[in-house]
Amino acid sequence: MNKVFGIDLGTTYSCIAYVDEHGKPVVVKNAEGETTTPSVVFFESADNIIVGQSAKETAKVNPNEVVAFIKRSMGDANFLFTYQDKSYRPEEISGYILRKLVNDTQQQLGEPIIEVVITCPAYFGINEREATKRAGEIAGLQVRQIINEPTAAAIAYGSTETKNHQVVLVYDLGGGTFDITMIEIKSDAIEVICTGGDHNLGGKDWDDRVVQYLVQQFQEQTGIYDDILEDPETCQELQLTAEKLKKTLTQRDRAPTSITHGGERAKVELTLEKFNELTQDLLEKTISLTHDMLNEANKKGYQHFDEFLLVGGSTRMRQVAPRVTQEFSIQPKMFDPDEAVAKGAALYGWKLSIGDELVKRIAAATGRTIPEVQRMAVEEVPQALLQKAEKEVANLTGFTLGAVKKSRVKIKNVTSKSFGVVAFEDYDQTREWVVNLVLKNTTVPTEVTRRFGTSEAHQETVQVRIMENEVTEDKTVPENSVEIGTALLENLPPNLPAGSPIDITFQLNEEGRLEVTAIEVTGGRTISVTIQTASVIQGEELEEAKARSQAIVVS
Numbered sequence: 001m002n003k004v005f006g007i008d009l010g011t012t013y014s015c016i017a018y019v020d021e022h023g024k025p026v027v028v029k030n031a032e033g034e035t036t037t038p039s040v041v042f043f044e045s046a047d048n049i050i051v052g053q054s055a056k057e058t059a060k061v062n063p064n065e066v067v068a069f070i071k072r073s074m075g076d077a078n079f080l081f082t083y084q085d086k087s088y089r090p091e092e093i094s095g096y097i098l099r100k101l102v103n104d105t106q107q108q109l110g111e112p113i114i115e116v117v118i119t120c121p122a123y124f125g126i127n128e129r130e131a132t133k134r135a136g137e138i139a140g141l142q143v144r145q146i147i148n149e150p151t152a153a154a155i156a157y158g159s160t161e162t163k164n165h166q167v168v169l170v171y172d173l174g175g176g177t178f179d180i181t182m183i184e185i186k187s188d189a190i191e192v193i194c195t196g197g198d199h200n201l202g203g204k205d206w207d208d209r210v211v212q213y214l215v216q217q218f219q220e221q222t223g224i225y226d227d228i229l230e231d232p233e234t235c236q237e238l239q240l241t242a243e244k245l246k247k248t249l250t251q252r253d254r255a256p257t258s259i260t261h262g263g264e265r266a267k268v269e270l271t272l273e274k275f276n277e278l279t280q281d282l283l284e285k286t287i288s289l290t291h292d293m294l295n296e297a298n299k300k301g302y303q304h305f306d307e308f309l310l311v312g313g314s315t316r317m318r319q320v321a322p323r324v325t326q327e328f329s330i331q332p333k334m335f336d337p338d339e340a341v342a343k344g345a346a347l348y349g350w351k352l353s354i355g356d357e358l359v360k361r362i363a364a365a366t367g368r369t370i371p372e373v374q375r376m377a378v379e380e381v382p383q384a385l386l387q388k389a390e391k392e393v394a395n396l397t398g399f400t401l402g403a404v405k406k407s408r409v410k411i412k413n414v415t416s417k418s419f420g421v422v423a424f425e426d427y428d429q430t431r432e433w434v435v436n437l438v439l440k441n442t443t444v445p446t447e448v449t450r451r452f453g454t455s456e457a458h459q460e461t462v463q464v465r466i467m468e469n470e471v472t473e474d475k476t477v478p479e480n481s482v483e484i485g486t487a488l489l490e491n492l493p494p495n496l497p498a499g500s501p502i503d504i505t506f507q508l509n510e511e512g513r514l515e516v517t518a519i520e521v522t523g524g525r526t527i528s529v530t531i532q533t534a535s536v537i538q539g540e541e542l543e544e545a546k547a548r549s550q551a552i553v554v555s
Contacts, residue, residue, distance in 0.1 A: 074135075100554055167193075415439075452504060459500075
């Protein structure tokens with residue numbers, strides 16, 4: 001049976017896991033003996049890349065050759081890192097992080113890694129998700145699926161929880177991103193209800209506040225009011241110092257340090273009280289985003305939750321749990337903050353592997369093709385046949401029959417964005433609106449068709465501008481949206497009157513991949529396009545990145 005590994009591709013730290021012969025998720029340690037690897041890349045030379053703790057430490061002396069926090073730039077067409085006159089996109093740099101994880105794991109386990117499930121923040125849009133998948137391809141991997149980080153954490157939690165039915169909030173505060181998600185866990189299904197968050201809010205922002213405080217203290221003690229952060233080496237040193245101080249304050253009330261720059265030295269002591277004061281507004285933003293998500297869940301009929309799970313390394317900060325308790329009158333559970341997401345991804349990959357084996361056997365027994373069986377609902381498969389296939393897979397794999405049955409748990413997700421098209425106002429042909437066909441927090445997969453009309457008589461073409469936004473209403477102004485693709489419907493029948501019907505269909509799959517179909521109803525002209533945004537590496541540039549990655553040594 002194919003082994004599908006789960007990867008938490010994090011902003012500050014990454015992690016890889018698999019499911020062992022007992023059906024338990026296991027995190028694999030890297031070459032340095034750690035379960036998590038810093039998501040930091042050091043370009044030592046054009047053909048040698050160093051990833052992890054060594055790269056992070058090297059940032060102090062070679063800051064211009066080091067890239068960190070690349071996850072925040074995924075899907076950004078304007079981000080380029082240049083080294084020795086060569087430009088690198090976020091997907092390629094992320095691919096090096098993936099290669100480090102995979103290389104170390106292959107060394108540990110002595111087996112090749114081909115198929116993976118990679119996680120991403122729940123609110124990542126199409127650009128970011130596609131970029132994450134491309135990163136896996138550049139690393140030479142077959143990406144079976146991109147799944148949401150909170151969903152992965154809930155899968156891991158559900159695998160250890162004995163209750164048959166509960167609603168949980170997953171508060172995921174990582175190094176660079178924040179997710180808040182409501183998930184309903186049943187014995188046979190894990191269903192995401194609502195999700196929210198901010199992809200530019202995470203532990204790094206707490207670090208940045210500490211850095212500013214350290215700079216201020218240095219200036220006051222030395223009388224030097226130059227911006228010492230303009231010196232790349234000093235800036236990197238302060239970033240590392242800030243992270244260490246933050247971690248110290250998870251155990252102690254005071255954290256001393258010293259700052260050296262330009263021959264001057266300042267001694268600083270950061271107290272827990274001061275740290276909380278500097279970062280209070282950041283914490284309050286997570287609370288506000290949680291309330292926003294709860295309001296959306298309330299619209300869907302969910303007014304109560306049973307557990308509040310803290311996931312992500314930054315939830316270790318001592319200000320988080322008490323503030324959650326104060327605001328929501330519940331004692332949150334710290335749930336495997338560093339490893340839960342990777343373990344959940346591994347369990348999801350294992351579920352896919354078991355599913356593959358079941359499908360093969362059902363196809364063979366029924367004379368159907370594998371794609372035909374994949375399209376069938378479980379209810380369409382005769383129970384006797386399904387049970388026989390489950391026993392065969394259990395015997396093949398060594399997993400218990402109960403574990404094989406549990407792997408068939410249904411995973412239902414929601415879209416974290418709204419998707420629509422640009423259309424003119426009915427009564428004002430000069431005013432454009434974005435009309436949303438799929439609304440944020442809609443369960444996926446979903447398919448929606450809406451009828452529009454041509455804007456003028458004798459129109460020969462129709463341009464469909466496809467937009468993404470975070471508005472939960474049926475329409476919004478274009479300024480609130482991002483254009484993620486276009487489609488052109490050409491050669492319309494001659495002499496069409498204004499308002500001639502155009503049916504537009506949006507199909508959104510479990511991964512968040514969007515397919516758009518437009519039909520000119522009168523003449524039957526049709527276009528169909530799967531949105532692959534221009535902001536994501538593709539074509540010749542993608543192939544060059546793949547070839548370059550395979551030629552580079554990553555350690």
